[in-house]
Amino acid sequence: MFSKLTKVLMTAALALTVALPGLAFAGPAEWPTTLKLGFIPTEGAADSAKRAKPIAAELEKDLGVKVEIFTASDYNGIITAMANSHIDLAYFGPKSYVEAAEKANAEAVVMELNKDGQPGYTGIIITKKDSGITDMDKAQGKTFAFTDPNSTSGYLVPNVIFARDMKIDPEKYFQEVRFSGSHGASILAVKNGSIQVAATNNIDMDRMIEKGAASLDDFNIIKRSDMIPGAPIAVRKDLPESLKVAIAGSLLKIDDDPEALEILQNGGYRHTSDKDYDMVRYLKRLKAELAKKK
Template sequence: MFFKKKVISAAVLLVLGSANLSANVSQWPKEINFGVIPRAGATSMIETYGSLTKHLEAKLGIKVNLKTTSDYAGVISAMKFNHVQIAYLGPKSYVEAARRSKAEALAVEIDAETGIPGYYGMIISKKGSNIKTLEDLKGKKWAFTSSHSTSGTLVPSVMFMKKDIKPKKYFSKILYSGGHEASILSVKAGKIDAASTNNLDFQRGLGKQWNKDDFNIIWKSDIIPGSLMTARSDLPESLKKAVKDAFISYDDEVQLSKMKLKGFMSVKDSDYDSVRELMKIKKSMKKKK
């Protein structure tokens, strides 16, 4: 009799669990938009993240639309006004989106080369340009990526401040390229003398758009928390969990290889406190100037 009651109880729990799951899924939107920061041109971004978008659709069972923009701010703004519900963001753009756009951290990318959920910033110049040190950059044409970029602007800016380098006086010209691919290609073409980028975006173009021997790597930063997948915090909890699980389960080896990633792993908001600290340092040092 006792065994029979246990079986009945288990069956009831199973039915109730299924009912709750159905109720949760019924609260989901019929489709969601997936925004990605413009690390490269729109065509490259669609090629890179198209497979991941299809994976999300298959796992979630709802339509997922990939949305590309011409700048980092566009993705943050789109999330703020609910034009995108999930987004791929850099560390600094995530911190800004968490504050302004209800962004919640879900999964961070893992660097295939290092095996860690992070990357490092770099400064590059063209091979043969005789620009091999930070001192050699004085009076040269320089490119940041976007004001919202971590490795492309925040990290080198803090480094310059600590070294008492004032970019507007130090460089003959400063440009904002809009993305890492654009910065790297501009250095290769000789349109600018040097630029800040990172190892992951540099690796992604190796053998296709550039070769390692095309550049001098004249500076490297400490490890930066990785770029990450996020969702609006006001989405149903069951949907956020499903999106997170979908990213973590992504195992397309061909696409991951192209992205120079090992995969994705769980991440939390506090993992980006070091980025918040860099932002505070930049702000405080700017006030002292």
């Protein structure tokens, strides 16, 4: 009977052999004894570490290596950690992944699915239900929060909406613009009234609702984006090819673990590659071009 590790390697190696014939695999003897898993703080470091645990557990079980979880106070901390080889793989957002691919030798291997099994999510702009701010026109002159400069739905996408669709400069349109640090912080800030308008996304809103921190009835959703590619888990390109493939195979097994999916608050993962994030690169270029026209 094959071991779990052998099954993961056989399945993943077969898929990669078809895609990359002639590739010579390193064996488990070439692997590190410990893998360090980074997680961007979408809800704050503590909650992100909790969500990382099922991933770490599956990798340890399948690969036979210890997995340590690494969090940071902002998205750039995870990018920097990978750039300096302090972590081996990480959960990124689409924009932070594109930054990590450019600066930290990151390579996407799986993409997060939403609970409906779709490979993506939507950005939303929210206000407090009883605020009277029911559309973007009424948001003018209010306080506004982005999440993090490396966030897709919390920074890049709303900036494109403001510049391309609304033809506004948020620094002038809103009374004050801040960075909250995480999607969870933005959602709670709008709920408690310390921020009047904020950019976030439907997946992180659902996560806050599921853990009882907020209710959809607390908010108006005054803007929605088009579909954004799902968040990737990426590895360092310089890891052994057999390890990268085994990591991807192990992560895909989480799809069959309801308890893990409940903690992760997603619909599992699917195979992905770097080119799936070319749309995000386009949005980055578009934002830069629109900024020049101000």
